[in-house]
Each structure stands twice: as structure tokens, then as C-alpha cells.
Amino acid sequence: MKEHPLFNLDRNLPPQPVEFRDALHSTLLQIAHSERLDDVMRHHRYGENETDQLAGNKWLAGRFGDIDLNGRIVLTNGAKNGVLLLLSLLADPGDTIVTEELSALAAWEIPRLLGIRVIGTPIDAEGIVPETFEQICKLHAPKALFTVPTLHNPTTHVLGLGRRQSISRIAENFGMTIIEDDICGMLAPEAPPPFACITPSNAWYVTGVGKTLSPGFRLGYIVAPNSQGARDFIRRFRSTTTWIPSPVSAEIIAHWITDGTAKRVLATVREEVVARQFIATRLLNEFDIVTKPWALNIWLRLPMYRTASDLLLAARREGICLGAASIFSATPDRPTNSVRICLGGPSSREELETALQTLSSLI
CATH class of the missing domain: 3.40.640.10 (Type I PLP-dependent aspartate aminotransferase-like (Major domain))
Incomplete structure (x- = not known):
């Protein structure tokens, strides 16, 4: 098992736009002066x-x-x-x-x-x-x-x-x-x-x-x-x-x-989320997935032959972290056989695609 995950797909983070660093730098200078x-x-x-x-x-x-x-x-x-x-x-x-x-x-x-x-x-x-x-x-x-x-x-x-x-x-x-x-x-x-x-x-x-x-x-x-x-x-x-x-x-x-910076950043985040959703649905379309074009994650309902606990362990061995359904359930002793896949953690679309290709092969 890899000591440090290569791909963080368990935190529901927004992707960070390329322009974010420059926008923050400019605003901090304005505030400082x-x-x-x-x-x-x-x-x-x-x-x-x-x-x-x-x-x-x-x-x-x-x-x-x-x-x-x-x-x-x-x-x-x-x-x-x-x-x-x-x-x-x-x-x-x-x-x-x-x-x-x-x-x-x-x-x-x-x-x-x-x-x-x-x-x-x-x-x-x-x-x-x-x-x-x-x-x-x-x-x-x-x-x-x-x-x-x-x-x-x-x-x-x-x-x-x-x-x-x-x-x-x-x-x-x-x-x-x-x-x-x-x-x-x-x-x-x-x-x-x-x-x-x-x-x-x-x-x-x-x-x-x-x-x-x-x-x-x-x-x-x-x-x-x-x-x-x-x-x-x-x-x-x-x-x-x-x-x-x-x-x-x-x-x-x-x-x-x-x-207007907030509105521009939001528009860029939306655009990137939609692009990542397209990648995810393309790579996982043969499975039972639930999602929306603007969602930060995908909800994957697993087939009977693949339990969530087994998939989480197998993914972890490949350096991929996922969110187990049990942490969202009112009855953790009767967990849903599903996992949450978050799309905003990887730093690029290419990194996300690599992670999802690996994940697809494990299901």
C-alpha cells in the first residue's frame, strides 16, 4: 500500500483556476497598501x-x-x-x-x-x-x-x-x-x-x-x-x-x-467542474453513477460483486483515496454499497483522468 495517496478523490474541493494566484496576489497588495x-x-x-x-x-x-x-x-x-x-x-x-x-x-x-x-x-x-x-x-x-x-x-x-x-x-x-x-x-x-x-x-x-x-x-x-x-x-x-x-x-x-473577481472565479470554477464531469462520466459510463454537470463529485453505486470496502482498499493500494458511503449514512451499520468520487482534488484534468482510468479497472 502506498504511504501517501497520489490521487485525492475523497475531499469535495473546487478545482483551483489558473488565474487564482494572480488575483489573490493583486488583492492582498491592495489591502496591504x-x-x-x-x-x-x-x-x-x-x-x-x-x-x-x-x-x-x-x-x-x-x-x-x-x-x-x-x-x-x-x-x-x-x-x-x-x-x-x-x-x-x-x-x-x-x-x-x-x-x-x-x-x-x-x-x-x-x-x-x-x-x-x-x-x-x-x-x-x-x-x-x-x-x-x-x-x-x-x-x-x-x-x-x-x-x-x-x-x-x-x-x-x-x-x-x-x-x-x-x-x-x-x-x-x-x-x-x-x-x-x-x-x-x-x-x-x-x-x-x-x-x-x-x-x-x-x-x-x-x-x-x-x-x-x-x-x-x-x-x-x-x-x-x-x-x-x-x-x-x-x-x-x-x-x-x-x-x-x-x-x-x-x-x-x-x-x-x-x-467582479468573485464572479469571474466562480465562472471559471463552473467551467472546470463541467469539464471534469465530462471526463468522469466518459470513463465511468458503464457503471451505475449518479451526478449532475455542476457537481463536485460523482456518486458511484457498486455492483453486487464489488463491495465498497473492498474497492476502497484496492484503490488505496493504488494511491487513490475515495469517500465511503458509510460516513454519510444515518445507519452506519447498514451502509449503502456506494462510494463518493470527488473531482476537484487533482491539480489537472490529466491527473484526474489517470486516477479514474485506474479506478475503472478496479471496479
């Missing part, structure tokens, strides 16, 4: 200042359209921190929340950390099934729904508008809050609107720039149902741990959104 440098480096960025509200509004318009989010935006140290804080705000130890039966790691790790019970609701090719979700609400009276409805991790499904509306009505009828993790939403150019656009009174929206620009920035956005909710949130957590972003990250992202 700015008359505002002392102000930038001496103050926390909760999202209360006009610069961050304007930049956040402009960036999130890609998902919220013309809706004015002024006063509703809170900055965090990444989307996962936002989820942690929201769950601790909206549910108490012993309470129940619902999420997809296969879901991002935050859906299992964070509630367990907080002493919150988690129930996985079944999903199909589109995502959460409203009728089943409603039955769970009747039986278990959950406090909140945590969901990743757009380019879901790990299955890549996109929940349609009709289902979003049905789920919103069900949550509203049962007095539930919806927490939507839209970390990859910006990658899908025609994604349905967030739950916060459908029923803004009971939906909190969470996203970040880690999957669309770069994970190195560690900056996330929360959109509260209203400005009072945002103020209450900041007041509750103001002095708690290090949930706020680094001032440098916040300043870089504000610069990039304002001068």
Missing part, C-alpha cells in the same frame, strides 16, 4: 458593517435574485460553523431534527456533539419525499429540518421547486424551522430558489465560499428570516469561540465581490 488596513485588522467581522452587507447582498443575489437581504446577513467562519450555531440556537439537547438519510457530515457530527437526536428521512432521485417527511413529522415532532437540497452531498440530487414548496408547507404546519445548507448552490446556474425565498419566516439559509471560490478563505454567510433575527443571532454568539471569519478573508471576499 490601503488606508483602511488598521481598521481591517483590528475589528471582528460579524456582518454588521455596510461593506459586508453590500458585498453579501451582491453575492447572494445569485440565489436570491432581487430580494433585499440588507440587515439579514451574518458572516461566519465557514458554512459548517454556521450550521453548528444554528442548531445550537434552534434545538435543545434531547430535541429531534430531520435530515436526508444520506447527508453531509455536519448533519450527523454536529447534532451528536450538541446532544440532538437525528432522524434520516428517505430520499429518491430528486431528494426528500414530502409524504414520508410528513409522516416523520407526525410521529416524532422534530424541531428542525436540516437539508442540502441543491447538489446534495453525496448524491448530487437537486430538489425541485414543487417539492420545496410542499416541504415548506409541511414544516410550517408543524411549526418546524428549516436550515438549508446551500454550500454548492452557486455552482448550479438554474437551481430552484432556496427555502428562504419560499417561506422566509421559518427558514435560515447557510452558505460559504469554500466550494465555489476556495476553501482557504473560511468564510460563510447566514441569511436570517429577518433583520431582528440576525441581530439576535449576533448578540447571542458575539463572544462565543471563533465562529466569525478572519478579517483578512472577509476583506478579500468583499473586494472580490465588489470588483
